[in-house]
């Protein structure tokens with residue numbers, strides 16, 4: 001009887017919660033529950049007790065309050081792309097922000113207000129028809145929130161910096177249900193923390209981003225050379241990038257070209273080192289600037305061409321479907337890219353357990369490096385490169401082989417590393433000192449102070465977690 005009574009009470013409470021929200025509250029019996037709990041990484045299989053599909057700030061406040069009252073862990077989901085799977089939890093409340101995806105351009109077109117659950121596709125669709133853009137990520141389905149709150153590395157970083165560098169303000173729903181505005185002038189410490197410190201301080205209900213003029217077409221540079229030539233080609237790329245204009249952003253990638261209709265059939269299954277760069281300026285100028293990258297001998301295939309920025313933002317979407325593959329992605333910032341480093345990356349990639357896996361060397365410079373280390377929680381910008389090891393495979397029986405391959409590769413690269421990593425590519429978030437080491441002692445201490453002020457009980461802990469004490 002006691003058991004029945006508590007179930008009845010719970011049902012009544014859930015119904016009360018449902019009645020409070022403009023959005024839906026899903027439970028395991030709801031028809032859309034199974035779809036709503038799926039995140040991008042197919043390895044992540046968790047079942048929240050409830051999913052609140054918020055429609056406005058009041059829904060978010062009610063959700064935070066309901067979770068706290070009933071002792072439910074809170075997972076916040078925007079794009080659901082976090083590879084560690086922080087967006088979904090077992091048994092707690094998933095605050096699903098994905099229906100809050102509005103983007104409002106402000107007259108004058110120098111900034112836009114973006115709701116907390118929007119994707120970069122939502123932002124680009126709203127801004128690019130007006131000849132405006134703000135730096136996002138490389139895939140249109142990635143969430144603005146998760147990407148920006150931990151930094152945000154995209155095609156426009158050389159000219160305009162990281163996504164978080166373009167944040168002008170944010171509205172945050174804190175653990176005690178207050179909506180707090182953070183900007184350079186209002187709650188500046190919180191604003192500092194939000195630009196790199198992740199989802200630790202509350203639910204971002206909206207962001208305000210600076211917008212920049214963007215040409216109607218940009219030059220995308222995408223030659224792919226046979227991987228066995230990597231030790232010859234990567235040094236050419238490295239040296240070329242030393243004097244390349246800031247407007248050119250990109251990466252070099254070891255990958256295997258998949259059997260995809262977007263790729264010429266003769267190149268299917270070939271291991272390549274490919275360049276992917278975007279020139280943020282007139283396409284004619286861009287075409288001239290990138291020409292040397294396309295002329296390191298005969299590319300196996302060359303995906304280069306002029307296209308609208310919005311098209312570039314979706315070029316790789318088809319290769320990254322939601323929930324299909326199993327993934328473990330981990331990064332490290334490199335001190336440099338000498339012959340030893342290149343050789344090490346080449347020989348490890350030759351042993352990759354899965355042909356779906358890739359490794360990318362992201363070049364930093366330009367506007368990213370003009371931001372002072374203490375200006376944002378993202379911290380130091382002096383690293384010239386980031387290496388991300390992106391293992392992708394299909395079968396659970398290959399989990400160990402792939403994860404341990406990345407871990408060993410990552411461990412061995414530490415002698416070439418600055419010692420920090422990018423928290424948007426944090427493996428599965430494991431390791432006791434992972435977050436502390438990513439920030440360093442000083443920034444971590446400063447973040448802890450902000451955490452103590454806005455979330456002293458660590459209500460928002462399913463993330464790259466900063467402990468209040």
Ligand SMILES: Cc1cc2nc3c(=O)[nH]c(=O)nc-3n(C[C@H](O)[C@H](O)[C@H](O)COP(=O)(O)OP(=O)(O)OC[C@H]3O[C@@H](n4cnc5c(N)ncnc54)[C@H](O)[C@@H]3O)c2cc1C
Pocket residue numbers: 039040075076077078079080081082083085086087097116117136137138139141142143144145146147148149151152153154198199200202203204205320424425462463464
């Ligand atoms: C296919 C793919 C491509 C990627 N490409 C890039 C890239 O080009 N550049 C790059 O920098 N990164 C990239 N990433 C990494 C990406 O930035 C992170 O995975 C990021 O966490 C995704 O954000 P999301 O909103 O989709 O995250 P979600 O999985 O929805 O959420 C992750 C975490 O972010 C926080 N969070 C989410 N929404 C909110 C909110 N509204 N308020 C407060 N906290 C919130 C929470 O802590 C949550 O636990 C990529 C990832 C994938 C899977």
